[in-house]
Amino acid sequence: MSQQQERFRRLYAEQFDRLLGYALRRVDRPEDAADVVSETFLVAWRRLGDVPDGDEARLWLYGVARRTLANHRRGEGRRTALGDRLRRDLAACAPDHAAGVTERETVRAAMHRLAARDREVLELAAWEGLEPREIAEVLGISPIAVRSRLSRSRARLRALMVEDEPACNEAGPPGHVTGRQPQLARKEDR
Protein backbone atom coordinates (compact mmCIF):
# COMPACT_ATOMS: atom_id res chain seq x y z
CA MET A 1 0.00 0.00 0.00
CA SER A 2 1.38 3.41 -0.92
CA GLN A 3 1.89 6.11 1.66
CA GLN A 4 -0.95 8.09 0.12
CA GLN A 5 -3.35 5.17 0.39
CA GLU A 6 -2.31 4.52 3.94
CA ARG A 7 -2.80 8.14 4.85
CA PHE A 8 -6.25 8.25 3.29
CA ARG A 9 -7.33 5.07 5.10
CA ARG A 10 -6.21 6.60 8.38
CA LEU A 11 -8.02 9.86 7.62
CA TYR A 12 -11.16 7.98 6.69
CA ALA A 13 -11.06 5.85 9.83
CA GLU A 14 -10.45 8.81 12.12
CA GLN A 15 -12.94 11.22 10.62
CA PHE A 16 -15.79 9.11 9.23
CA ASP A 17 -18.06 9.25 12.29
CA ARG A 18 -17.52 12.95 12.84
CA LEU A 19 -18.14 13.80 9.21
CA LEU A 20 -21.22 11.61 9.04
CA GLY A 21 -22.48 13.22 12.26
CA TYR A 22 -21.86 16.67 10.80
CA ALA A 23 -23.87 15.74 7.71
CA LEU A 24 -26.71 13.95 9.55
CA ARG A 25 -27.25 17.00 11.74
CA ARG A 26 -27.80 19.17 8.70
CA VAL A 27 -29.88 17.17 6.26
CA ASP A 28 -33.57 16.36 6.23
CA ARG A 29 -33.15 12.76 5.06
CA PRO A 30 -30.40 10.48 6.44
CA GLU A 31 -29.62 9.14 2.98
CA ASP A 32 -28.64 12.64 1.89
CA ALA A 33 -25.90 12.53 4.50
CA ALA A 34 -24.44 9.59 2.61
CA ASP A 35 -24.10 11.78 -0.48
CA VAL A 36 -22.38 14.52 1.51
CA VAL A 37 -19.96 12.10 3.14
CA SER A 38 -19.19 10.31 -0.14
CA GLU A 39 -18.61 13.52 -2.02
CA THR A 40 -16.47 15.03 0.74
CA PHE A 41 -14.22 12.02 1.11
CA LEU A 42 -13.95 11.77 -2.67
CA VAL A 43 -12.67 15.36 -2.74
CA ALA A 44 -10.24 14.51 0.07
CA TRP A 45 -8.99 11.48 -1.86
CA ARG A 46 -8.42 13.50 -4.99
CA ARG A 47 -6.79 16.39 -3.14
CA LEU A 48 -5.04 14.50 -0.42
CA GLY A 49 -2.03 16.76 -0.72
CA ASP A 50 -4.18 19.69 0.39
CA VAL A 51 -5.57 17.96 3.46
CA PRO A 52 -3.72 19.16 6.56
CA ASP A 53 -2.45 16.79 9.21
CA GLY A 54 -3.86 16.13 12.65
CA ASP A 55 -7.06 17.63 13.92
CA GLU A 56 -6.89 20.34 11.27
CA ALA A 57 -7.99 17.65 8.81
CA ARG A 58 -11.39 17.61 10.46
CA LEU A 59 -11.80 21.36 9.88
CA TRP A 60 -10.74 20.95 6.27
CA LEU A 61 -13.32 18.21 5.77
CA TYR A 62 -16.05 20.33 7.39
CA GLY A 63 -15.13 23.12 5.01
CA VAL A 64 -15.57 20.82 2.01
CA ALA A 65 -18.73 19.28 3.46
CA ARG A 66 -20.44 22.63 3.95
CA ARG A 67 -19.88 23.48 0.30
CA THR A 68 -21.12 20.07 -0.76
CA LEU A 69 -24.14 20.54 1.45
CA ALA A 70 -24.83 23.96 -0.05
CA ASN A 71 -24.71 22.46 -3.54
CA HIS A 72 -27.14 19.75 -2.51
CA ARG A 73 -29.52 22.30 -1.04
CA ARG A 74 -29.42 24.19 -4.31
CA GLY A 75 -30.19 20.97 -6.13
CA GLU A 76 -26.77 21.09 -7.76
CA GLY A 77 -25.32 18.18 -5.90
CA ARG A 78 -23.51 15.77 -8.14
CA ARG A 79 -24.96 12.58 -6.83
CA THR A 80 -22.02 10.26 -7.18
CA ALA A 81 -22.33 6.60 -7.96
CA LEU A 82 -20.49 6.06 -4.70
CA GLY A 83 -21.98 5.19 -1.37
CA ASP A 84 -25.09 3.35 -2.51
CA ARG A 85 -24.91 0.95 0.37
CA LEU A 86 -24.28 3.72 2.87
CA ARG A 87 -27.32 5.52 1.47
CA ARG A 88 -29.48 2.43 1.87
CA ASP A 89 -28.20 1.53 5.31
CA LEU A 90 -28.59 5.05 6.60
CA ALA A 91 -32.15 5.21 5.31
CA ALA A 92 -32.83 2.02 7.22
CA CYS A 93 -31.02 2.59 10.48
CA ALA A 94 -30.42 6.28 11.16
CA PRO A 95 -32.81 7.67 13.76
CA ASP A 96 -35.29 10.12 12.34
CA HIS A 97 -34.98 13.66 13.52
CA ALA A 98 -38.15 13.65 15.55
CA ALA A 99 -36.84 10.82 17.69
CA GLY A 100 -33.35 12.22 17.94
CA VAL A 101 -34.24 15.74 18.91
CA THR A 102 -32.99 16.47 22.37
CA GLU A 103 -33.09 20.22 22.37
CA ARG A 104 -36.05 22.22 23.46
CA GLU A 105 -38.59 23.15 20.87
CA THR A 106 -38.03 26.83 21.62
CA VAL A 107 -34.35 26.54 20.77
CA ARG A 108 -35.06 24.78 17.51
CA ALA A 109 -37.69 27.31 16.57
CA ALA A 110 -35.37 30.19 17.42
CA MET A 111 -32.47 28.64 15.52
CA HIS A 112 -34.58 28.41 12.40
CA ARG A 113 -35.34 32.09 12.64
CA LEU A 114 -31.69 33.06 12.61
CA ALA A 115 -30.05 34.10 9.38
CA ALA A 116 -28.18 31.20 7.79
CA ARG A 117 -24.71 32.60 8.49
CA ASP A 118 -25.58 33.22 12.15
CA ARG A 119 -27.06 29.76 12.47
CA GLU A 120 -23.97 28.22 10.93
CA VAL A 121 -21.49 29.67 13.43
CA LEU A 122 -23.74 28.64 16.31
CA GLU A 123 -24.08 25.12 14.96
CA LEU A 124 -20.35 24.76 14.48
CA ALA A 125 -19.79 25.96 18.05
CA ALA A 126 -22.57 24.00 19.70
CA TRP A 127 -22.89 20.90 17.56
CA GLU A 128 -19.31 20.33 16.51
CA GLY A 129 -17.77 21.84 19.64
CA LEU A 130 -15.44 24.03 17.62
CA GLU A 131 -13.62 27.01 19.06
CA PRO A 132 -13.82 30.34 17.24
CA ARG A 133 -10.41 29.86 15.64
CA GLU A 134 -11.55 26.49 14.31
CA ILE A 135 -14.82 27.89 13.04
CA ALA A 136 -12.76 30.53 11.28
CA GLU A 137 -10.80 27.77 9.55
CA VAL A 138 -13.96 26.04 8.39
CA LEU A 139 -15.61 29.21 7.12
CA GLY A 140 -12.45 30.79 5.74
CA ILE A 141 -12.91 33.99 7.71
CA SER A 142 -11.01 35.59 10.55
CA PRO A 143 -11.43 34.54 14.21
CA ILE A 144 -12.35 38.13 14.96
CA ALA A 145 -15.26 37.96 12.55
CA VAL A 146 -16.32 34.64 14.04
CA ARG A 147 -16.36 36.04 17.55
CA SER A 148 -18.42 38.99 16.40
CA ARG A 149 -20.93 36.71 14.70
CA LEU A 150 -21.07 34.34 17.64
CA SER A 151 -21.60 37.14 20.05
CA ARG A 152 -24.40 38.68 18.04
CA SER A 153 -26.05 35.45 17.02
CA ARG A 154 -26.10 34.24 20.61
CA ALA A 155 -27.68 37.48 21.68
CA ARG A 156 -30.18 37.17 18.90
CA LEU A 157 -30.95 33.57 19.81
CA ARG A 158 -31.46 34.57 23.42
CA ALA A 159 -33.89 37.26 22.36
CA LEU A 160 -35.77 34.92 20.04
CA MET A 161 -36.01 32.26 22.73
CA VAL A 162 -37.46 34.73 25.17
CA GLU A 163 -40.03 35.67 22.52
CA ASP A 164 -40.88 32.01 22.03
CA GLU A 165 -41.16 31.15 25.72
CA PRO A 166 -44.76 30.40 26.65
CA ALA A 167 -46.36 32.91 28.94
CA CYS A 168 -46.64 31.99 32.63
CA ASN A 169 -50.28 31.02 32.26
CA GLU A 170 -49.29 28.62 29.49
CA ALA A 171 -46.89 26.80 31.74
CA GLY A 172 -46.28 23.16 31.12
CA PRO A 173 -46.62 20.33 33.56
CA PRO A 174 -45.86 20.92 37.24
CA GLY A 175 -42.17 21.08 37.96
CA HIS A 176 -41.28 22.29 34.47
CA VAL A 177 -39.91 25.81 34.73
CA THR A 178 -40.78 27.70 31.58
CA GLY A 179 -40.20 31.29 32.50
CA ARG A 180 -36.48 31.27 33.08
CA GLN A 181 -34.39 32.98 30.50
CA PRO A 182 -31.82 30.52 29.18
CA GLN A 183 -28.18 31.41 29.62
CA LEU A 184 -25.92 30.40 26.79
CA ALA A 185 -22.49 28.99 27.50
CA ARG A 186 -19.72 31.16 26.15
CA LYS A 187 -17.08 28.74 25.02
CA GLU A 188 -14.73 31.43 23.85
CA ASP A 189 -14.74 32.96 27.31
CA ARG A 190 -12.73 30.09 28.63
Place this chain on the structure above:
Amino acid sequence: MTEPTPTIHDRDVARLPLQDARADLLEEIMATPVVEQLDHRPSRRPAPAWLAVSAAAVAIATIALVPAVRSALADPAQAPVATSPAAPAPSASAKPEPGLTSVPDGRYVALDAPGWSLTFLYSGEGETDIAYSRGEQSLEMVQYPADAYDSYLEDRLHVSDPVATELLGKPSSTFTYSPDDHATMRPAQNGSFLEVRGSGMDLAAYHELLGRIVQTDERGLAASVPAGVVTPFNKDEAVTHLLQDVDVPDGFTAADVEVTGFNDAYQSAARVAGSVGCAWLDVYADGGPAARQRALAAFDASRDWPLLKDTVRRGDYAEVFWGVADQLRAGQPVASVRRGIC
Protein backbone atom coordinates in the same frame (compact mmCIF):
# COMPACT_ATOMS: atom_id res chain seq x y z
CA MET B 1 -30.77 24.44 28.64
CA THR B 2 -27.84 26.41 27.34
CA GLU B 3 -26.51 26.01 23.80
CA PRO B 4 -28.62 24.38 21.12
CA THR B 5 -27.98 20.66 21.24
CA PRO B 6 -27.52 18.43 18.21
CA THR B 7 -30.19 16.12 16.87
CA ILE B 8 -27.70 13.27 16.83
CA HIS B 9 -24.35 13.05 18.62
CA ASP B 10 -21.15 11.63 17.16
CA ARG B 11 -21.23 8.89 19.79
CA ASP B 12 -24.63 7.82 18.44
CA VAL B 13 -23.28 7.88 14.90
CA ALA B 14 -20.45 5.56 15.93
CA ARG B 15 -23.02 3.03 17.16
CA LEU B 16 -24.92 2.84 13.87
CA PRO B 17 -24.48 -0.55 12.16
CA LEU B 18 -22.67 0.85 9.15
CA GLN B 19 -19.42 -1.13 9.18
CA ASP B 20 -20.02 -2.82 5.83
CA ALA B 21 -21.33 0.29 4.11
CA ARG B 22 -18.43 2.25 5.48
CA ALA B 23 -15.89 -0.26 4.20
CA ASP B 24 -17.59 -0.39 0.80
CA LEU B 25 -17.45 3.36 0.42
CA LEU B 26 -13.77 3.47 1.33
CA GLU B 27 -12.92 0.93 -1.34
CA GLU B 28 -15.11 2.68 -3.92
CA ILE B 29 -13.40 5.99 -3.30
CA MET B 30 -9.91 4.56 -3.42
CA ALA B 31 -10.72 2.84 -6.69
CA THR B 32 -11.45 6.27 -8.17
CA PRO B 33 -8.61 7.65 -10.28
CA VAL B 34 -7.10 10.86 -9.01
CA VAL B 35 -7.49 12.93 -12.14
CA GLU B 36 -10.12 15.55 -11.45
CA GLN B 37 -9.25 18.89 -9.94
CA LEU B 38 -12.12 20.17 -7.85
CA ASP B 39 -12.31 23.58 -6.32
CA HIS B 40 -13.90 22.58 -3.05
CA ARG B 41 -11.02 23.49 -0.87
CA PRO B 42 -11.98 25.75 2.00
CA SER B 43 -10.35 29.10 1.63
CA ARG B 44 -7.30 29.86 3.67
CA ARG B 45 -6.67 33.19 5.21
CA PRO B 46 -3.50 34.89 4.03
CA ALA B 47 -0.49 34.82 6.25
CA PRO B 48 -0.03 37.82 8.50
CA ALA B 49 1.53 40.67 6.61
CA TRP B 50 4.00 41.56 9.31
CA LEU B 51 6.52 38.80 9.41
CA ALA B 52 10.06 40.07 9.51
CA VAL B 53 11.59 40.83 12.85
CA SER B 54 15.21 39.94 13.38
CA ALA B 55 15.42 37.99 16.59
CA ALA B 56 18.77 39.53 17.36
CA ALA B 57 17.39 42.99 17.00
CA VAL B 58 14.34 42.46 19.08
CA ALA B 59 13.80 44.94 21.82
CA ILE B 60 10.69 46.17 23.47
CA ALA B 61 9.69 49.56 22.25
CA THR B 62 6.77 51.60 23.28
CA ILE B 63 4.97 53.76 20.80
CA ALA B 64 5.38 57.36 21.80
CA LEU B 65 2.33 59.11 23.05
CA VAL B 66 0.75 61.51 20.68
CA PRO B 67 -1.41 63.73 22.83
CA ALA B 68 -3.00 65.47 19.91
CA VAL B 69 -4.40 62.19 18.68
CA ARG B 70 -6.30 61.47 21.86
CA SER B 71 -8.26 64.64 21.45
CA ALA B 72 -8.93 63.84 17.82
CA LEU B 73 -10.67 60.61 18.70
CA ALA B 74 -13.23 59.96 21.33
CA ASP B 75 -12.22 57.51 24.01
CA PRO B 76 -13.18 54.14 22.54
CA ALA B 77 -14.56 53.12 25.91
CA GLN B 78 -17.08 55.93 25.64
CA ALA B 79 -17.98 55.37 22.02
CA PRO B 80 -21.47 54.05 21.38
CA VAL B 81 -20.32 51.36 18.97
CA ALA B 82 -20.28 47.91 20.45
CA THR B 83 -20.33 44.28 19.48
CA SER B 84 -21.40 42.22 22.42
CA PRO B 85 -24.86 41.79 23.80
CA ALA B 86 -23.55 42.92 27.15
CA ALA B 87 -22.64 46.32 25.77
CA PRO B 88 -24.58 49.28 27.08
CA ALA B 89 -27.27 50.79 24.91
CA PRO B 90 -25.86 53.29 22.45
CA SER B 91 -26.21 56.88 23.40
CA ALA B 92 -28.27 59.37 21.49
CA SER B 93 -25.09 61.20 20.53
CA ALA B 94 -24.30 58.37 18.11
CA LYS B 95 -27.03 59.29 15.64
CA PRO B 96 -25.87 59.89 12.09
CA GLU B 97 -24.42 63.28 11.56
CA PRO B 98 -25.90 65.66 9.05
CA GLY B 99 -22.91 65.06 6.78
CA LEU B 100 -24.47 61.92 5.30
CA THR B 101 -24.83 62.53 1.60
CA SER B 102 -26.58 60.40 -0.98
CA VAL B 103 -24.35 58.97 -3.70
CA PRO B 104 -26.51 56.78 -5.97
CA ASP B 105 -23.69 54.51 -7.08
CA GLY B 106 -21.84 54.58 -3.78
CA ARG B 107 -20.55 51.33 -2.42
CA TYR B 108 -21.76 51.86 1.16
CA VAL B 109 -25.10 52.27 2.86
CA ALA B 110 -26.07 54.06 6.05
CA LEU B 111 -29.25 54.81 7.94
CA ASP B 112 -30.43 58.37 8.30
CA ALA B 113 -33.27 58.15 10.78
CA PRO B 114 -33.84 60.17 13.94
CA GLY B 115 -33.23 58.34 17.20
CA TRP B 116 -31.33 55.48 15.60
CA SER B 117 -27.74 54.86 16.69
CA LEU B 118 -24.90 52.91 15.18
CA THR B 119 -24.22 49.79 17.23
CA PHE B 120 -21.90 47.75 15.06
CA LEU B 121 -19.63 48.32 12.09
CA TYR B 122 -17.21 45.87 10.54
CA SER B 123 -15.73 45.53 7.10
CA GLY B 124 -13.48 42.76 5.99
CA GLU B 125 -13.51 39.36 4.32
CA GLY B 126 -15.38 41.00 1.42
CA GLU B 127 -18.30 42.01 3.65
CA THR B 128 -19.44 45.21 5.25
CA ASP B 129 -21.78 44.84 8.18
CA ILE B 130 -23.41 47.86 9.77
CA ALA B 131 -26.11 47.81 12.42
CA TYR B 132 -28.26 50.41 14.14
CA SER B 133 -30.68 50.26 17.01
CA ARG B 134 -33.37 52.31 18.67
CA GLY B 135 -34.54 50.86 21.93
CA GLU B 136 -35.53 47.26 21.24
CA GLN B 137 -35.59 47.80 17.50
CA SER B 138 -32.64 46.95 15.32
CA LEU B 139 -31.68 47.29 11.69
CA GLU B 140 -28.71 45.46 10.24
CA MET B 141 -27.36 45.93 6.73
CA VAL B 142 -24.83 43.52 5.33
CA GLN B 143 -23.13 43.81 1.96
CA TYR B 144 -21.96 40.43 0.73
CA PRO B 145 -19.86 39.56 -2.33
CA ALA B 146 -22.08 39.49 -5.42
CA ASP B 147 -21.33 35.87 -6.20
CA ALA B 148 -22.97 34.82 -2.92
CA TYR B 149 -26.35 36.26 -3.95
CA ASP B 150 -27.87 33.10 -5.39
CA SER B 151 -27.02 30.94 -2.41
CA TYR B 152 -28.38 33.47 0.06
CA LEU B 153 -31.54 33.91 -2.01
CA GLU B 154 -32.05 30.16 -2.03
CA ASP B 155 -31.70 30.09 1.73
CA ARG B 156 -34.15 32.95 2.25
CA LEU B 157 -36.71 31.28 0.00
CA HIS B 158 -36.98 28.71 2.79
CA VAL B 159 -37.85 31.51 5.22
CA SER B 160 -40.97 32.77 3.45
CA ASP B 161 -42.32 33.67 0.08
CA PRO B 162 -40.60 36.80 -1.24
CA VAL B 163 -42.57 40.00 -1.56
CA ALA B 164 -41.48 42.51 -4.18
CA THR B 165 -40.04 45.61 -2.54
CA GLU B 166 -38.11 48.54 -3.88
CA LEU B 167 -34.89 49.26 -2.02
CA LEU B 168 -32.66 52.15 -3.01
CA GLY B 169 -34.40 52.35 -6.36
CA LYS B 170 -33.92 48.73 -7.26
CA PRO B 171 -36.47 45.87 -7.31
CA SER B 172 -35.74 43.71 -4.28
CA SER B 173 -37.33 40.89 -2.27
CA THR B 174 -38.62 41.03 1.30
CA PHE B 175 -38.86 37.91 3.47
CA THR B 176 -40.79 37.53 6.69
CA TYR B 177 -39.19 35.75 9.63
CA SER B 178 -41.99 36.80 11.98
CA PRO B 179 -44.53 39.66 12.12
CA ASP B 180 -41.87 41.94 13.58
CA ASP B 181 -38.80 40.54 11.85
CA HIS B 182 -38.19 41.06 8.13
CA ALA B 183 -35.30 40.95 5.71
CA THR B 184 -34.87 42.43 2.26
CA MET B 185 -32.39 41.33 -0.37
CA ARG B 186 -31.29 43.77 -3.04
CA PRO B 187 -29.57 42.34 -6.13
CA ALA B 188 -25.90 43.00 -6.70
CA GLN B 189 -24.46 46.35 -7.60
CA ASN B 190 -20.77 47.30 -7.68
CA GLY B 191 -19.67 43.78 -6.86
CA SER B 192 -21.81 43.26 -3.77
CA PHE B 193 -25.41 42.72 -2.82
CA LEU B 194 -27.23 44.18 0.14
CA GLU B 195 -29.35 42.42 2.72
CA VAL B 196 -31.26 44.46 5.27
CA ARG B 197 -32.88 42.93 8.34
CA GLY B 198 -35.18 44.83 10.64
CA SER B 199 -36.36 43.42 13.96
CA GLY B 200 -38.71 44.67 16.64
CA MET B 201 -41.01 46.52 14.23
CA ASP B 202 -44.00 45.66 12.10
CA LEU B 203 -43.91 45.58 8.32
CA ALA B 204 -45.16 49.14 7.90
CA ALA B 205 -42.50 50.53 10.23
CA TYR B 206 -39.89 48.38 8.52
CA HIS B 207 -40.86 49.69 5.10
CA GLU B 208 -40.70 53.22 6.39
CA LEU B 209 -37.22 52.57 7.73
CA LEU B 210 -36.11 51.10 4.39
CA GLY B 211 -36.90 54.50 2.94
CA ARG B 212 -34.39 56.08 5.32
CA ILE B 213 -31.48 54.02 4.04
CA VAL B 214 -29.02 56.09 2.10
CA GLN B 215 -26.54 54.87 -0.45
CA THR B 216 -23.32 56.76 -0.04
CA ASP B 217 -19.62 56.65 -0.69
CA GLU B 218 -16.61 56.31 1.55
CA ARG B 219 -16.66 59.97 2.54
CA GLY B 220 -20.38 59.98 3.16
CA LEU B 221 -20.20 56.98 5.45
CA ALA B 222 -17.19 58.40 7.25
CA ALA B 223 -19.12 61.60 7.90
CA SER B 224 -22.07 59.70 9.33
CA VAL B 225 -20.34 57.46 11.86
CA PRO B 226 -19.66 58.46 15.45
CA ALA B 227 -16.25 59.22 16.85
CA GLY B 228 -14.38 56.07 17.77
CA VAL B 229 -15.04 54.38 14.43
CA VAL B 230 -11.87 53.89 12.43
CA THR B 231 -12.33 54.96 8.82
CA PRO B 232 -10.00 55.12 5.82
CA PHE B 233 -9.61 58.82 6.61
CA ASN B 234 -8.57 58.65 10.25
CA LYS B 235 -6.87 55.26 10.16
CA ASP B 236 -3.31 56.47 10.72
CA GLU B 237 -4.15 58.64 13.73
CA ALA B 238 -6.53 56.03 15.10
CA VAL B 239 -4.02 53.22 14.92
CA THR B 240 -1.34 55.38 16.50
CA HIS B 241 -3.80 56.23 19.25
CA LEU B 242 -4.68 52.59 19.82
CA LEU B 243 -1.01 51.67 20.03
CA GLN B 244 -0.45 53.97 22.97
CA ASP B 245 1.16 52.18 25.91
CA VAL B 246 1.33 48.95 23.91
CA ASP B 247 4.62 47.05 23.91
CA VAL B 248 5.62 46.31 20.35
CA PRO B 249 8.64 44.45 18.95
CA ASP B 250 11.54 46.46 17.68
CA GLY B 251 10.84 47.86 14.25
CA PHE B 252 7.08 47.52 14.50
CA THR B 253 5.19 50.67 13.57
CA ALA B 254 1.62 51.75 12.98
CA ALA B 255 2.18 51.05 9.28
CA ASP B 256 2.45 47.35 10.08
CA VAL B 257 -1.14 47.26 11.28
CA GLU B 258 -3.70 46.16 8.73
CA VAL B 259 -6.98 47.92 9.26
CA THR B 260 -9.02 48.45 6.14
CA GLY B 261 -12.40 49.98 5.47
CA PHE B 262 -14.63 50.89 8.41
CA ASN B 263 -14.46 49.30 11.81
CA ASP B 264 -16.00 50.19 15.13
CA ALA B 265 -13.87 50.64 18.21
CA TYR B 266 -13.98 46.98 19.21
CA GLN B 267 -13.11 45.63 15.77
CA SER B 268 -10.33 48.16 15.35
CA ALA B 269 -8.83 47.42 18.73
CA ALA B 270 -8.91 43.70 17.98
CA ARG B 271 -7.20 44.19 14.65
CA VAL B 272 -4.49 46.39 16.10
CA ALA B 273 -3.89 44.08 19.05
CA GLY B 274 -3.92 41.14 16.64
CA SER B 275 -1.21 42.69 14.48
CA VAL B 276 0.99 43.35 17.50
CA GLY B 277 0.30 39.91 18.94
CA CYS B 278 1.20 38.23 15.66
CA ALA B 279 4.43 40.17 15.54
CA TRP B 280 5.30 38.99 19.03
CA LEU B 281 4.46 35.42 18.04
CA ASP B 282 6.93 35.75 15.16
CA VAL B 283 9.54 36.87 17.65
CA TYR B 284 8.68 33.94 19.90
CA ALA B 285 8.78 31.44 17.06
CA ASP B 286 11.95 32.67 15.42
CA GLY B 287 14.05 33.78 18.36
CA GLY B 288 16.20 32.26 21.05
CA PRO B 289 15.46 32.02 24.76
CA ALA B 290 15.90 35.75 25.35
CA ALA B 291 13.55 36.67 22.50
CA ARG B 292 10.99 34.17 23.75
CA GLN B 293 11.18 35.68 27.19
CA ARG B 294 10.59 39.15 25.78
CA ALA B 295 7.58 37.96 23.83
CA LEU B 296 6.13 36.27 26.90
CA ALA B 297 6.73 39.42 28.92
CA ALA B 298 4.85 41.43 26.31
CA PHE B 299 1.88 39.04 26.39
CA ASP B 300 1.91 39.17 30.20
CA ALA B 301 1.94 42.97 30.06
CA SER B 302 -0.94 43.00 27.59
CA ARG B 303 -3.34 42.94 30.54
CA ASP B 304 -2.44 46.60 30.97
CA TRP B 305 -2.75 47.60 27.33
CA PRO B 306 -5.46 50.26 27.14
CA LEU B 307 -6.83 49.07 23.81
CA LEU B 308 -7.55 45.61 25.23
CA LYS B 309 -8.88 46.86 28.56
CA ASP B 310 -11.31 49.05 26.65
CA THR B 311 -12.76 46.08 24.76
CA VAL B 312 -13.36 43.75 27.69
CA ARG B 313 -16.97 44.62 28.29
CA ARG B 314 -17.80 44.46 24.60
CA GLY B 315 -16.51 41.07 23.60
CA ASP B 316 -14.12 38.24 24.19
CA TYR B 317 -11.08 39.14 22.17
CA ALA B 318 -9.12 40.53 25.10
CA GLU B 319 -9.69 37.40 27.18
CA VAL B 320 -8.39 35.25 24.36
CA PHE B 321 -5.36 37.50 23.92
CA TRP B 322 -4.58 37.41 27.62
CA GLY B 323 -4.54 33.64 27.51
CA VAL B 324 -1.73 33.55 24.95
CA ALA B 325 1.15 33.61 27.44
CA ASP B 326 -0.32 30.68 29.34
CA GLN B 327 -0.85 28.75 26.11
CA LEU B 328 2.75 29.31 25.03
CA ARG B 329 4.11 28.34 28.44
CA ALA B 330 1.97 25.19 28.28
CA GLY B 331 3.73 24.28 25.06
CA GLN B 332 0.86 24.90 22.66
CA PRO B 333 2.15 25.23 19.07
CA VAL B 334 2.64 28.82 17.93
CA ALA B 335 0.63 28.11 14.77
CA SER B 336 -2.34 27.12 16.88
CA VAL B 337 -2.03 30.17 19.14
CA ARG B 338 -1.69 32.39 16.08
CA ARG B 339 -5.04 31.31 14.69
CA GLY B 340 -6.69 32.46 17.88
CA ILE B 341 -5.60 36.08 17.74
CA CYS B 342 -4.41 36.94 14.23
